[in-house]
Every structure is written in C-alpha cells, then in structure tokens.
Amino acid sequence: MAEDKSPKFNTDAPYTLSESQISAILTIAADAIIALDETFRITLFNDGAAAIFGYAPAEILGHPLDILIPERMRTNHHHHVAEFSASPVAARKMGERQEIFARRKDGSEFPADASIAKQMIGGHKTYMVVLRDVTDRKRAEAALAAANSELEARVADRTKALEAEIRRREEAHAALIQAQRMEAFGQLTGGVAHDFNNLLTIITGNLELLSGQSGNGSTSAYLKRAADAADMGASLTKRLLTFARRRHLTPQILDVNLLILNLTEIMRRSLGEHIALTTLLDGNVWRTRVDPSELENAILNLAINARDAMPTGGSLVIETRNVSDAETSLPTKGDFIMISVGDTGCGMSPEVLEHAFEPFFTTKETGRGTGLGLSTLYGFAEQSGGHATILSAPGQGTTVNLYLPRSDEGLAAETSLAETIPLSEDSEVVLVVEDNPEVRELTLQRVEGLGYVAREAENGPAAIRSLEADPDIQIVLSDIVMAGGISGYDLAKWIGEHKPHVRVLLTTGYAPEETTQEPAADLPILRKPYKRIDLALALREAVRGRSGS
Template identity: 40%
Template sequence: MSQNAAETSSPAVQAAKLRGILESAVTAIITIDHRGLIETVNPATERLFGYGAAELIGQNVKVLMPQPYRAEHDGYIANYAGTGVKKIIGIGREVSGRRKDGTTFPLHLSVSEFDAEGRRYFTGMIHDISDRQHVEDALRESERQLAQSQKMEAVGQLTGGIAHDFNNLLLVVTGNLELLEPRLLDDESRALLKEAQDAAALGSKLTDQLLTFARRRHMDAHVIQLNDLVVSVTDMLRRTLGEHITLSTSLAPEVWATRADPGQFQSAIVNMAVNARDAMAQGGKLVVETRNMVFDEQHADFHSELPPGEYVQLSISDSGTGMPPDVRDRVFEPFFTTKEKGRGTGLGLAMVYGFVKQSGGHVTIYSEVGHGTTINLYLPRADGASVEDAAGAKKADTDTRARETILVVEDDERVRQLTIKRLKLIGYQVLEAHDGPSALEMLRRGDEVDLVFTDVIMPGGLSGREVAIRAREMKPGIKVLLTSGYAEELVHGDELQRERLKVLRKPYQQADLVAALRDVLAEPPAAS
C-alpha cells in the first residue's frame, strides 16, 4: 500500500472526514448511549433546538422532547433492550421536538444503532417538517372550504329549483282559492277558506326565504351606508332582543359605501341578532360593529372566497353559548337548526348567506363553546369610490423605529406563523409560544421580551388576559397587546379598560398592526 493511501485510511483521517460530514450536514444528527445520554451533536442540532453542544452533551435526550414522548422515552429504550422489539429503530416516524425556548415543532425522526468498543449506541437523524406541515394544513383547510362552498352551491341550486316549482304550485292554489271565495256564503266555509289562504301565504313566505338563500330573489340594490342602516334598526333590535340583552354599537367613522338591497340588509341584521338572542337565554351582550377592510394577497389564505380589494365589514358579536366546529360549519345550511322543534325554521342564517353572496360578498363565522360567536359580513366597496384611503392605509406597512422583541402567543399554528412573518416584515425580533403556560415559562427563564402579543382565548388553562396580568407581575414594565376575533366589549371589556389592555380585532390589516404596536410601545408602563 502506498504511503498516501495509508495516510488517507488512517483512523485520524477517517475521523476528520466523519467530523467534516457531521458538521456540514443540514440534518440534525444526535448520538446517544444505551442509557439515552447524549454523546455527540452536530451544528445543525444546535441551530434546530437552540442549545449549544456543551448544554446537551451528557443530558438525557428526552430534554429535546415534549410530553408525552419525554415521559415515555426511557421506557422505550428499556423495552427494546429487554425484548429486541423495534418501534422506531430502522423505521422512522413523525413526532414532535421541543426547543430550548419551550416551543414545539413537528419533525421526522429516523434512528439507527451501532456497537463500538462493546457498547451500544443510537444515532438519530432529525428533519424539521414544519414547512411541510404548514402546507399540508393549509391544503386541508382549502379543501375543507372548497367542499363547504361546493356543498352550499349544490344545496342552493337544489333549493332554488324546489322553491321555483313550489311557487308555481302555490300560484295555482292561491288563484283557485280567490276564485272560490265569492262562491262561499256560510261563515264556516269562509273560515276554512281563510285558514287555507293563511297557510298558502306562509308557504309563499317560505319560498321567498329559500329563493334568498339560493340567490335567485330579485334584489333592489342601491348604494347604501352601513352606519345609517344600523342606526335605523337599533330601536327595533332593542325591542326584539328584550331587556336581558345589552345592545351596543361600535360604528367606524367614514365607513365606505356599498351596493346592496337595504331591506334585505336590515333583515340580515335582524336575523343575526335574533340568533344571537336565542344563544343568550340568561342574558348577555350583543355588539354591532362596522369598519373598512382592505384584503391583500396575504388575507387570501384566510378568506379564499374574497378576491383582494376593498370591503366594508359588518360584525355582530354575542356573549352566548358559542358552538362546536361541527355545528359552526353547518349554520348557513337551510333548515339546519339546533333549536327545539317549533322554535325556528333554520332559514334565518341561510337567508343572510344568500343575500351576502348575491351582493358579491362573503360571510365568516368565529365561535368557541362558552365564549360566544361573531358573524362577519364583507361587502365590496361601491364602484367609483376613491382609493386614496386604502393607499394611505398601506403606507405604514413597516416601521423604521421597530427594534423591540415581541413574544407572539397564539394557539392556531397558521395564524401564529402569519403573525410572525408580519412582525418580521415590520422590523421586530420575534419569539413564539403556542399557549399561555409556554409564554410564561419563557418570561420566567429571563428571555428578553419588550411586548407580549397574545390571543385572548386559548387552550392550556390561561386566557390572554391572565397571561398579561402574570407577565406584568413577573416583569414590571412589559407591554401587552391582545388580539381577538370577538368585539372588545365581549372579552372582559371593563376589566381590560381598567387594566390598560388594548385589543386588536381580527382580522386586521398590516397597517392596523403597525399602529397598534407603536401605540402600546409608546405608552408609559402600566402599574403592576
């Protein structure tokens, strides 16, 4: 063997080559011993988990695992050592990892084993699949929305056809009843005729509602101002809702005009208010809001049925019982109702849906059990209106003064990732947590945070308001901004005002986010 060949095959050279491969690999590679203690990590592992090599070597590898994997890991190794049954070795599977900052992420783990100097070792190769999972989640949500849209379209076509044919039948019935009326002379016969005419009138009203859902009803559309229509029905709503419901309005000044049938728009408001009332049998709050909205390409991910453009938004929020996802996804279907028999036809919200769709807009619903419901109507801005306001709104999409670090606390993965992108675009440093306890743990560790930006309603036992209170106790002077899909009055509005906490309403525009953050960061520290 030549001298060069001997040199390149020497143990030292081979070890150097192996180190070079490990250090240049983009995949995280970890070696552990038979007890689960970390022997080696490569730089990709440090980047992925946020630990330095010195912090990991000698630690049990379960430090990189969230529950339940952390509690079960030592048992896996012991079971394999005792039985030889492989659950992951040589197979690979998708699990979750836990970073140093407490956040979790999806990963693909493949494990192999080898023996050296009479000892058994395991090597784990770890791929971060967060991006893939985000794409898959977005695809599933898009497929769900498409299926829901297609179902509503099919139901609308079927309903419209039935209503059209039923109207023809009613025309024959009512016409013959009118011809029969002058021939009836005794009171008993006329009473029977009156009952038949009343039933036919109810049938006509029913078909009118069905045609509204099917978007086949004649629309007497005009350019209208939302605020004027809301004010015009406020007194009637108070009588309809009763004394046990507190009604308030939050009407944005200079709301753009839209084009719609004013009568049907008022009926939509009443229908949504009546549904909200029925969800608050013990009393509660109802809030009607208006505002302008500009949807860009980013918003298309969450409002795929709305093309980018300018819209006016009407929201009705209640503090009622809320609804689970399976009910929420069906509330706009005709004849679907959760009320007891005789208390509703199931057509109120179906009419709202049909009216908004026929007006070129879209409806969304945000609801959680025990926290109430918000229904948002989006209608296009009327043609011919100036776009200067929208241009002005977009001029503050970034902030040259942004230097602070913001902790984003949001349980919805898609919303959290979008928020992180937006904050980084503005210029902020960003940390993330998926729930309240994780956020507080990061603050307890001493992570540098200037502002906590948290959703109000989250799983994990802590609301955004409670996170804000505890964050201020742990770190006096820290700033907090809350965000919610509900109206501010419905998320402990009085307490928020006393505690100097502001709420940014979802969905919000980039300019709204910039302005809200700058306002909160400029405030003097709240008293602890």
C-alpha cells in the first residue's frame, strides 16, 4: 500500500496568523484600520485609512485620534471612548446612539460606520478601530428617501385627485338622479295638469253659463265664489307646470308691488308666526315685462330659503325700488326694478356663497333641498334681461337682489266684461276639435253662445274628414293633445297645406310638445281653463285674419 505523503493538519491546535498574513490583510483592506495606544494616539494606519482620510501613514502616526474627528464632535467622542474603556465590553460598534462623522486631511467631513475593540498587550491597553466611509450609501439612502417622499406625495396627490373624481362622479350621479326625479315629476305634473285643466274648463264654463241664467243675488255670490276657487286652481296648475319646467314663459307688463302684496298672505302662512315679514315698496316703482308666475316662484323660493335660515325666528324684509346702471355694477346697462329679499338668518360662508347660484348645489340636508331654487332664479333673471346678486356673511343674514329691466309699456286696461265680449258678426262656422266629450259639449255651447255656428269633431282624423266635406268651415278651434294619432299641431300643418284659407286657434291644458318646440307665431294658443271673454277675443282675432295657418 502506498504511503500517504500529503501534509498533515492538526485540527485540534489553535490556528494563528503570521505577521506577513496580518500585514497583507491590513494592506488590502478597503476600510480604514487604525490602532491606538492607551493614550489614544495612532500607532497603525493602513492603506485603506490613508485612502479615506488623505493622510500618509508617516503624517499621522503618533498623532492623537482627535485629528480624525470633527471639532464639534470631539467632546462627545471623548465621553463615549472613556465610557467604553472603563466598561467590561471588549468590542462595540460606534455610533449606535447617533450618526458619526469623520474628518479628512482637507477638513471635509463624511459619514462613517466604525467599530472599536480593546485588548491588553504586554500589560498595556490598546485599541483597534475599523472605519468605513458610507458617503455613497448615505447618498443612496437620501436619494431613496427623496424618491419615497416624492412617490408618497404623488400617491397622495393621485389619491386626492381620485377622491375628488369620486366625489365629482357621486355628485354628478346624484344630480342625474335628481334630474331624473324632476323629469318624472314634470311628466306626472304635465299629465295631471292636462286632465285637471280640462276639469277646470268644464267647471268654469258651466259656472259662466249658470251665472248668465241666475238672477238671484245669493246664488250669484255662490257662483262667484266657486269661479274664484276655479281660478285659484288654474293658477296653482300653472305654478306646478312652471316649477316642473313644463310650460313656456309668457311675459307681460307687471306692477311688481301689486304682485308682492298679493303674495304676502301666502308668504305669512309659509313663514310661520316666529318670522316677521315687512314690505318696503317704492310707490313710484317702474313697470317690468316678465312672466308673473316665474316672478312669484322666485319670491316664494327666496322666502322659503329665508325661513329655513331662521329656524328660531327672525325678520324678512322685501323691498322694491328703482335703480339705474350708474348705481349698480351690473353687467347690463339700463334702468331696473330691484326686488330685494333680506333675512336675519345664519348667512353663508364665502365658500357656500361662491356656489350658491350653481344648479343642484344645496346646503340643506338630504331630502329637503333640490339645489334648484337659486339657480332657477338666476336663470329667470338672465332670461328676462336682468340679473341677480347675493350679499351674505356668516351670522349676518342674506340678501338676494333681483334686478328686472324697466318697461315703459303701460298696464293692460281692465274693462267691464259686459262691454268687451265681442260676438260673431257674420255667424262664422267654427269646427270644435276635442277628444274629451264633456269639454267638447261645453265648448260647443260657448261658441254658439257667442253667435258662431258650431261643428264638432272628436279627434284629428275626424276633423280632416269634416274639413274635406264641409267647405263652409272658416275657423278650427282644436285641442293640442288628442287621441287618434294626430295632434293639434299636426292638424294645423295639414290645414296650412290643404285648406290655407281656414284659420286655426289651438287650445290646451298642457302640451308636451311645448317643452321641445316653440309654437309658431301664427298659431295662437288659448290655455285652459279660459274664460268666455278669452274665447271671444281669440275667435275675433281669428276672424279678422290675425292668425293664419
């Protein structure tokens, strides 16, 4: 068997490095390795230390360690070194409590990681320090921290933008739902108005017929009371349609003082006893030309808003006066009637005031406000050629000023019915087109009572057949919304194409087409419920040719 001549190692004996091996380690080490005597003077300074600090070993050996420490940190350094020297711990990482810095030959400072160890050699305590320049690591950490901060800021900004987008979408969704509700309400209101106005037409028409036959004073009083109630019902229907945006504006010359005085009773009931209502009306206020129902709604909405802003009570002042553009900063020049509605309520913050005229903006709790009141008022003022402003501050109440343009037209003169009801002059033939039998029968009586010869048709197709068969028909009085597939507008168009000499007068309690198209100027519309004088005047205008098809 061959003899094994490989070197033998005694694994049980302690292994020690030779001086040449230690010198090689000190030479190749990239970290600074520094030996100190018991007085903390430098006794060894390797190449790594020379590269980091910029001192040659010959320049530094024998110098105290303080030469490598920034002056501002030397006091704390002495304290920590003395504490370590007296402790039983053989080695410790420096800078465990705080970041440490070292000082180069050129005076510059740099962050460092350092560890220190101690041992007794020949009865003397010596120290060994290993130090690493961590400038690049700190720079990378700072860059990473800055990147993280930037990322966090971007995430925060994106989160904020996302939250704002979510809020915007929620608000848009809520506005859509509200708009859909308003649309459904408008459709419901329109249908109710159509039927309700037909009923009111029957009521008012029959009351007029009865009043002409009754000579009893008490009976006449009862009939007048019933007629007044029917007029109030008609006015209520108009307001419902206006609120639901289901009828076109009908501007007319108004005395705003009279309109406000007529509203005071209903406003007092709406406000309650805890709110004092005062009116300051200019006796010489100018006239204006606006839709009276819209103006009434605007004032009532402002009164209700004021009531909600004064839950524990307060005062509401409604004022009218004349103003010119020289007195205001309005975008439109001219003379205006200012209607001011001021309360002593809680007022608005600047943020709320900024959005007060925006559609669907409301500060009221869910279910109590639509956010349409002030925006509708603003739109009404702008459409009327005027403007609206708000003055408000928290705890100082709110004042809304509505500016309506001055009109120099005079108010329509009120005359006696007995003197103004015009009768037929030549027994003209009128075709009454109405799908409601009761309304049709009443209308026939009214037309005949005015001296005209009345014919009837239950719908559009029947009316066309009558027109083709009867050349004597001169006027067609037609409802707009009818069964049979042909509306009053369709019938008027057919007449214009086939019977251009026949005059057309339309009547309606509510027409959905009015929300999507403006009736032609040559198609007058008599709105139900109407009075006998309204029918007489409309027929006379048709006879005189002021309405052509």
